Every structure is written in structure tokens, then in C-alpha cells.
Amino acid sequence: MENGTAAEKWQFRGNEVLKTASAITIRGVLNEVMDNIEESGPRPIIPLGHGDPSAFPCFRTVQIAEEAIVDAARSAQFNGYASPVGIPPARSAIADYLSKDLPYKLSPDEIYLTIGCTQAIEVILTVLDCPNANILLPRPGFPFYEARAAYSRLEVRHFDLLPEKGWEVDLNAVEALADENTVAMVIINPGNPCGNVFTYQHLEKVAETAKKLGILVIADEVYDHLTFGSNPFVPMGVFGNIVPVITVGSISKRWIVPGWRLGWLVTNDPNGILRKHGIVDCIKGFLNISSDPATFIQGALPQILGKTGDDFFSKIVNILREAADICYDRIKEIPCITCPSKPEGSMFVMVKLNLSLLEDIKDDIDFCAKLAKEESVVVLPGVAVGLKNWLRITFAIEPSSLEEALVRIKAFSLRHAKKQ
Amino acid sequence: MANGSSAKWDTFQGKEERNAASGITVRSVLDEIMENLNPSDQRVVVPLGHGDPSAFPCFRTTDVAEDAIVHAVRSAKFNCYAPPVGIEPARRSIAEHLSCDLPYKLSPDDVYLTAGANHAIEVLITALARPGANILAPRPGYPLYEARAAFSNLEVRHFDLISEKGWEVDLDSVEALANDKTIAMVIINPGNPCGNILTFNHMKKIAETARKLGILVIADEVYDHLAFGSNPFVPMGVFGSITPVLTLGSISKRWIVPGWRLGWIVTADPSGILQKSWIVESLKSYLKITADPTTFVQGALPQIIKETTEDFFLKITNMLREAADMCYDGLKEIHCITCPHKPEGSMSTMVKLNLSFLEDISDDMDFCIKLAKEESVIVLPGFAVGLKNWLRITFAVEPSMLEDALGRIKTFYLRHAKKQ
Numbered sequence: 001m002e003n004g005t006a007a008e009k010w011q012f013r014g015n016e017v018l019k020t021a022s023a024i025t026i027r028g029v030l031n032e033v034m035d036n037i038e039e040s041g042p043r044p045i046i047p048l049g050h051g052d053p054s055a056f057p058c059f060r061t062v063q064i065a066e067e068a069i070v071d072a073a074r075s076a077q078f079n080g081y082a083s084p085v086g087i088p089p090a091r092s093a094i095a096d097y098l099s100k101d102l103p104y105k106l107s108p109d110e111i112y113l114t115i116g117c118t119q120a121i122e123v124i125l126t127v128l129d130c131p132n133a134n135i136l137l138p139r140p141g142f143p144f145y146e147a148r149a150a151y152s153r154l155e156v157r158h159f160d161l162l163p164e165k166g167w168e169v170d171l172n173a174v175e176a177l178a179d180e181n182t183v184a185m186v187i188i189n190p191g192n193p194c195g196n197v198f199t200y201q202h203l204e205k206v207a208e209t210a211k212k213l214g215i216l217v218i219a220d221e222v223y224d225h226l227t228f229g230s231n232p233f234v235p236m237g238v239f240g241n242i243v244p245v246i247t248v249g250s251i252s253k254r255w256i257v258p259g260w261r262l263g264w265l266v267t268n269d270p271n272g273i274l275r276k277h278g279i280v281d282c283i284k285g286f287l288n289i290s291s292d293p294a295t296f297i298q299g300a301l302p303q304i305l306g307k308t309g310d311d312f313f314s315k316i317v318n319i320l321r322e323a324a325d326i327c328y329d330r331i332k333e334i335p336c337i338t339c340p341s342k343p344e345g346s347m348f349v350m351v352k353l354n355l356s357l358l359e360d361i362k363d364d365i366d367f368c369a370k371l372a373k374e375e376s377v378v379v380l381p382g383v384a385v386g387l388k389n390w391l392r393i394t395f396a397i398e399p400s401s402l403e404e405a406l407v408r409i410k411a412f413s414l415r416h417a418k419k420q
Numbered sequence: 421m422a423n424g425s426s427a428k429w430d431t432f433q434g435k436e437e438r439n440a441a442s443g444i445t446v447r448s449v450l451d452e453i454m455e456n457l458n459p460s461d462q463r464v465v466v467p468l469g470h471g472d473p474s475a476f477p478c479f480r481t482t483d484v485a486e487d488a489i490v491h492a493v494r495s496a497k498f499n500c501y502a503p504p505v506g507i508e509p510a511r512r513s514i515a516e517h518l519s520c521d522l523p524y525k526l527s528p529d530d531v532y533l534t535a536g537a538n539h540a541i542e543v544l545i546t547a548l549a550r551p552g553a554n555i556l557a558p559r560p561g562y563p564l565y566e567a568r569a570a571f572s573n574l575e576v577r578h579f580d581l582i583s584e585k586g587w588e589v590d591l592d593s594v595e596a597l598a599n600d601k602t603i604a605m606v607i608i609n610p611g612n613p614c615g616n617i618l619t620f621n622h623m624k625k626i627a628e629t630a631r632k633l634g635i636l637v638i639a640d641e642v643y644d645h646l647a648f649g650s651n652p653f654v655p656m657g658v659f660g661s662i663t664p665v666l667t668l669g670s671i672s673k674r675w676i677v678p679g680w681r682l683g684w685i686v687t688a689d690p691s692g693i694l695q696k697s698w699i700v701e702s703l704k705s706y707l708k709i710t711a712d713p714t715t716f717v718q719g720a721l722p723q724i725i726k727e728t729t730e731d732f733f734l735k736i737t738n739m740l741r742e743a744a745d746m747c748y749d750g751l752k753e754i755h756c757i758t759c760p761h762k763p764e765g766s767m768s769t770m771v772k773l774n775l776s777f778l779e780d781i782s783d784d785m786d787f788c789i790k791l792a793k794e795e796s797v798i799v800l801p802g803f804a805v806g807l808k809n810w811l812r813i814t815f816a817v818e819p820s821m822l823e824d825a826l827g828r829i830k831t832f833y834l835r836h837a838k839k840q
Contacts, residue, residue, distance in 0.1 A: 010664075014698025019702070022708040022709050023705075080678060147709045261535075261715075294679060
């Protein structure tokens with residue numbers, strides 16, 4: 001650590017834990033995959049690795065949302081600091097918006113504004129963080145939970161989602177994993193990475209299991225309403241009477257604006273259990289020392305939530321349905337890839353890699369690296385989300401690009417097929 | 421944390437230390453004071469407690485900034501996720517902007533975007549924290565450093581700012597406090613809460629002291645360029661070759677847009693020591709798992725920085741100078757208050773409360789609560805920033821309101837003055 005002059009000793013050093021915690025993010029894994037892409041490749045890169053369709057014109061957000069931002073900015077009413085829990089009109093707007101799908105009315109006081117769903121996750125994991133506590137996470141899942149947990153004292157235990165049962169939660173595994181130090185379980189619905197949508201009955205069983213175990217449910221509903229199959233979206237908050245639920249969500253996915261960084265943490269807890277146990281105070285206390293979402297975006301929320309027409313939502317859902325169908329149908333033609341469950345929600349599908357049908361591909365990372373290099377198509381190796389030798393494919397891109405990508409993946413798989 | 425069979429919910433007791441850490445923030449103390457406002461007082465409440473003049477029309481931000489936001493939103497180019505360190509054009513524009521005042525050129529890679537300067541503090545403290553380590557912070561200071569340090573289990577030791585010497589750093593106490601576990605010292609320049617500007621010579625001495633102790637300097641320059649007295653603003657980065665400097669800043673104060681949540685951390689470290697000691701690595705790691713500033717605000721930044729005119733900046737500093745003068749002069753007539761140093765920068769000043777001149781006022785908090793109740797004027801009790809029985813008075817408000825407030829504070833003093 002010298003820098004040339006005599007007798008220098010610097011006493012500061014980097015934080016080791018952070019390095020480990022941040023190593024497993026999706027962006028990190030994708031960057032590694034993308035390092036294999038030839039700079040001078042003639043064909044455009046097709047990104048089926050990440051969940052951000054905002055770059056594609058067909059997915060452009062609704063004009064009302066843009067205008068709401070413009071109005072809020074020009075009003076000069078929202079240039080100041082916001083209250084740490086969020087500004088009242090934004091809290092009310094979200095309470096009204098979410099209450100539409102619940103059997104009870106949410107109060108604005110139960111809504112906490114956050115910098116995207118990402119910060120909402122950070123808040124709840126921080127609040128629950130204490131020595132010896134553990135949380136139950138789904139596998140496959142969303143590795144941000146693991147990354148944040150690694151940076152806390154929370155122990156992580158994984159329960160499986162069952163591919164043969166439409167990726168339902170293995171509730172027996174949940175019961176087996178939980179002990180007296182378990183504080184919560186996380187479900188992601190609509191599902192990332194699996195693209196499934198839980199049924200009402202299954203969610204009810206999840207609630208009953210959680211109640212039996214004395215744990216709360218963290219319901220990650222960032223893809224709320226993005227369903228296009230036979231199962232409708234049911235918010236976990238519907239079962240808030242059975243078990244306390246913390247819902248985390250945002251406008252990022254439904255409005256295709258992940259860059260706007262506007263999310264929420266909601267306490268769905270009609271019986272007031274979370275308040276009684278100091279969780280609400282903890283949430284407020286942590287928000288008090290944390291940064292906030294931009295005030296003018298909060299200011300734009302009532303207009304965004306209130307005025308976006310169903311035709312925009314239908315348009316997006318229709319594109320997703322079309323894309324999911326294309327994806328599922330083309331994958332059937334690719335022997336080394338199996339899709340156990342047709343996607344019916346969110347923006348992703350998990351597919352299994354049959355390495356035995358491939359020559360010289362050793363695992364999912366190798367598959368993705370070589371696919372990137374040879375075909376300029378990026379998919380996410382399943383190890384990044386907890387299932388090695390599976391792949392997560394994002395279908396939320398322009399449908400014609402998706403078709404092209406699947407053609408390239410098929411060509412790749414034929415090129416690497418084991419000779420008979 | 422008992423665990424009876426059905427009282428399982430006890431597992432999530434709120435964490436005491438979390439609540440304690442957040443107990444003292446400027447916002448929470450002001451909230452407490454404001455609970456004492458008299459609802460039947462018809463007069464407008466004058467907020468001299470917080471640093472946010474954005475609500476006053478005379479302090480409205482420049483049209484250029486609003487236009488830049490509108491332009492960025494309407495382009496639909498910035499609805500996507502940004503890289504954890506920030507988007508390239510924004511990093512570049514800040515690097516160029518800050519380099520104007522430095523004897524060397526910053527690279528865009530030296531710039532890390534955060535959701536406001538408060539978030540920058542969070543990122544820095546988190547990246548630097550190590551078991552057993554300590555940082556040195558000024559007293560009086562800005563309590564978020566203490567709150568975040570407590571949260572990360574980083575010890576804070578306080579050095580004094582010397583009121584008789586224009587609130588300069590007591591470098592002897594810095595040397596006495598530091599030990600082999602000290603990793604950094606914080607300076608806030610222009611000063612919050614004191615309203616002072618550190619001189620070039622003094623800052624050089626600070627750098628030399630830090631180098632001798634082997635520690636880095638965290639330079640909180642969120643009020644950069646808001647200097648209107650005889651001392652010009654000098655960025656600490658000027659001394660980055662003497663000791664590594666981590667500069668924090670944002671657009672919040674200079675552009676009067678704290679609600680936009682756009683700040684930065686800059687490594688002002690031409691010798692590359694922060695890189696070699698893994699501090700840069702830690703920063704980047706934590707940025708991957710923490711919240712990001714809104715992408716389109718990042719997108720607007722180059723336009724904001726390039727096109728804001730000198731006229732706007734001059735207008736703001738002129739208003740601040742006038743207000744500071746009015747405040748200083750007005751306080752001279754209030755004998756229970758002494759202002760040791762005429763404010764020459766930032767938005768607030770620290771004044772001493774002479775309780776012996778007052779009847780039935782027990783301390784600074786009592787003064788502020790009664791002042792709120794009787795005169796609908798809010799000032800910040802000094803204990804919130806580390807100096808009990810002092811007050812922090814923000815002068816950055818509409819001039820006629822400031823005049824009104826000073827009149828009311830005088831009335832309050834006369835009402836509570838000790839009879840002779």
C-alpha cells in the first residue's frame with residue numbers, strides 16, 4: 001500500500017463482506033456472460049438475460065405517465081424533501097390502487113414509498129435482521145434477496161419451487177426448514193424467474209403454513225397484474241387476515257419504467273400484529289435514516305395510477321402473451337432445452353438444459369458464454385438464480401427479435417448437438 | 421424475545437438499536453417540535469429548522485433544470501435501469517464540472533452517482549465500516565453520520581469546531597482522538613450547521629494532519645459554491661495529493677432541488693491510494709446492492725450543469741447573503757442569543773443560547789418547543805447537531821418571512837426574559 005514516499009501507512013481498507021454479498025447479482029453474472037461477445041460482431045445482440053424491456057419501442061410506457069412527471073416537475077411543488085414515509089398524496093394513491101384487489105381498505109399509513117422495489121426489499125430485510133434469525137427464500141429465486149441477506153446477519157434457507165407442479169411452493173420443505181428462529185418466508189408472484197402465477201388456493205395454503213409456523217410472508221409482487229394465462233393475479237394481501245403480509249412492489253414493471261425508481265412496501269396486516277411487535281416502528285426508523293424516491297415522481301403518482309387506461313395495460317399483457325407463446329413453442333423445437341411449465345406471467349421462463357444431448361458444453365454458464373460468443377444472444381445461466389444447468393430466458397422483448405433469438409439458439413444447439 | 425408456542429410473533433421484536441440509531445435525525449427532532457405548534461395561531465409557520473428553501477418562489481430552481489428533466493423524460497431514453505455507478509454521460513459531466521476547481525482532471529470513473537448526498541453518506545459509511553474501526557466527525561455536525569455509523573457498528577469520535585476561530589477544526593483534538601483504528605475524518609464545507617467557510621490554509625493543514633494520521637478525508641461539500649462572504653469556496657479535492665479525499669455532493673442545495681435525489685461520491689485521489697486499499701472496490705460492491713438515483717434525472721444532468729447560467733447562481737448567493745446579514749443583524753437585538761461568527765456560507769448559522777437571561781426555559785429543546793407553540797417559528801435545538809443549548813437557525817427562507825420570524829423570536833425572548 002505504498003505510494004512512493006517514506007513511512008506511509010494508511011489505516012483504511014475495503015469491506016470484505018460487501019465483496020461477497022454483491023458478487024451474485026444478476027447484473028454481475030450477465031456482465032460476465034457478455035464479456036464473451038465479440039466486439040465487432042455483425043449481428044445485433046439480443047438480450048434475453050435481464051428484465052428490462054423499456055428500450056423497445058413496442059414497450060414504451062404510456063404517455064400519461066410521462067406527462068404526469070412533466071406536470072409534477074413543472075409545478076415546482078415537489079422540489080423539496082419528502083417525508084421519510086412518502087408524501088401523503090402518493091401514499092393515498094397507492095392505498096387506493098392496491099385496495100381494489102383486496103377484501104379490505106388499506107390506509108395510506110400502511111404504505112411506505114421506496115426507491116424501487118429494490119429498496120423495499122432492503123428495508124424489510126434490515127428490519128428483520130437480528131442475530132440467529134433466518135428467512136426462507138424460494139429456489140429458484142431472485143438473488144438480490146441473497147445478496148442483501150449476505151450483508152446482514154440473516155441466515156438464508158431455501159425451499160424449492162416444484163417445476164412439475166407449475167412451480168408451486170414445496171410447503172413440506174418450508175415446514176421442514178423452519179424453526180423457532182425463522183422470521184419470514186418470501187414468495188415472488190407473478191414468478192421471477194419461473195413465469196408462473198400462484199392460484200388462490202395455493203396462496204391460501206402458503207398463508208396457513210406461515211401462520212402455523214409463526215412467520216410473516218414477504219410477497220414480492222413487482223410483476224403484479226402481468227399475467228396472461230389462465231390464473232389471475234391474486235395479491236397475497238388477500239390473506240392478511242390469516243398471516244401478516246409485507247407486500248413489496250413498484251411501478252417499474254407494469255409501467256415499464258424501472259429507471260424511475262418508485263416502489264413501495266405495504267403492511268397488509270388487518271390484525272395489527274406487525275405494529276404490536278414493533279415492526280412498523282422499525283420500518284419508520286430505518287426509512288428515517290435512508291434516502292427517498294424523488295419527490296416529484298411521488299407527486300406524479302396519483303396521476304399515473306389514476307389515469308392510466310386499461311388499453312395500455314392490455315397492450316402490454318398482449319405483447320407479453322404473444323412473446324411467451326413464441327418462446328414456449330420454439331423451445332419445443334430445441335431438443336436440448338425443456339420447458340416444464342408454460343409461462344403465464346411476469347417476463348421470464350425457466351428451462352432445463354439437457355447437457356447429455358450436447359457435445360463440449362459443460363454447464364449452464366458455459367452454454368451461455370458460448371451462445372453469447374457464437375450467436376450474440378444473452379440468456380441467464382440458472383446458477384445465478386439457484387438452479388444450476390437451467391436457464392432463465394426473458395421473453396419480454398420485441399417479438400420479432402425474440403423469434404430471431406430463438407432461431408439462433410436453435411442453430412447453436414444443432415451445432416453443438418452430440419453426434420449419434 | 422420470548423417464544424411461547426402461539427406467541428411466535430415475538431420473534432420479530434423491533435430491534436432496539438435500530439430505533440435508537442434513527443432517534444436523532446434533524447427530521448425527527450423537527451417533527452417532535454412541530455407537534456407543539458398551536459393550531460389556532462393564524463400566522464404562517466416560519467420554518468427556520470431545515471435546509472430546504474425550495475418551497476419559496478424566490479428560491480425556485482432555474483427553468484433550465486426543469487427543462488432538462490422534461491426533455492429527459494420525453495426522450496424515453498432513460499426509463500431503463502442504470503448501471504450501479506451511474507450512467508456515463510452523467511458521470512462525465514460531473515467529472516468535468518468538478519475538475520474546473522481542481523488542479524487535476526477527474527475521470528468519469530472517479531464519479532459514483534447516488535440518490536442524494538444522504539445516500540452518499542450511507543454508501544460511504546457502509547463501504548468503510550469495519551469491526552473495531554472509528555471515524556472522526558465534527559461537533560457540531562450533521563447527525564446522519566452518527567446515525568449511519570451506529571447502524572454499521574462504526575465508532576464515531578468527535579472533534580470540536582472552534583467557535584472563536586470561525587468554526588475551524590480543532591486539529592489538536594483530531595490528533596488526540598485518532599488511534600490506529602481511525603480510518604477517516606469528516607469535514608463539512610461550506611459548514612452545516614455553522615455557516616462558515618474553511619480557508620485554503622486551514623484546509624491544507626487538515627490534509628496534512630490526515631496524512632500524518634494515515635486517514636482519508638470525507639469532504640461533505642453538499643453546499644458547494646454557496647459562499648457569500650470573504651472566503652471563497654475551496655474544494656477539499658485540491659489537497660487530494662496530500663491525502664485521499666472522498667467528496668460528497670449533490671445538486672440539492674446549489675440548484676435548490678433536494679427532492680430530486682441526485683448526489684455523488686467522488687474519489688479525489690490522484691495518487692490512487694483508494695484504489696490500492698480496496699476502498700473503490702468496496703464502494704462499487706455496495707453500489708450494486710443499494711438503491712440508484714432515477715435514471716432520467718441522471719440523464720438530465722449534463723444539460724442542467726452545462727446550461728445553468730451564472731445569473732441563477734448569483735441570484736441565489738445574493739439572496740443568501742442578504743438573508744444571512746438580516747439574520748445576523750436581527751439576532752444582535754435578541755440578547756439571550758449570541759452569534760459567534762457571522763455566517764458566510766451554506767444556509768444556516770449556529771448561535772448560543774444564554775439560558776441565564778431567560779426565565780423558565782430549561783434547555784435548547786424547551787426553547788424550541790415553546791417558540792413553536794407561542795410564535796409558530798421553528799428552529800433546530802443544538803443538541804440535534806451535537807451542541808446542547810445552542811440553536812441552528814436556517815436563514816434560507818423568503819426574506820420577509822425571515823424578518824417576521826426574527827421579530828417573533830425577539831417577542832418570545834422579551835416575554836421570557838428574566839426580570840431584573
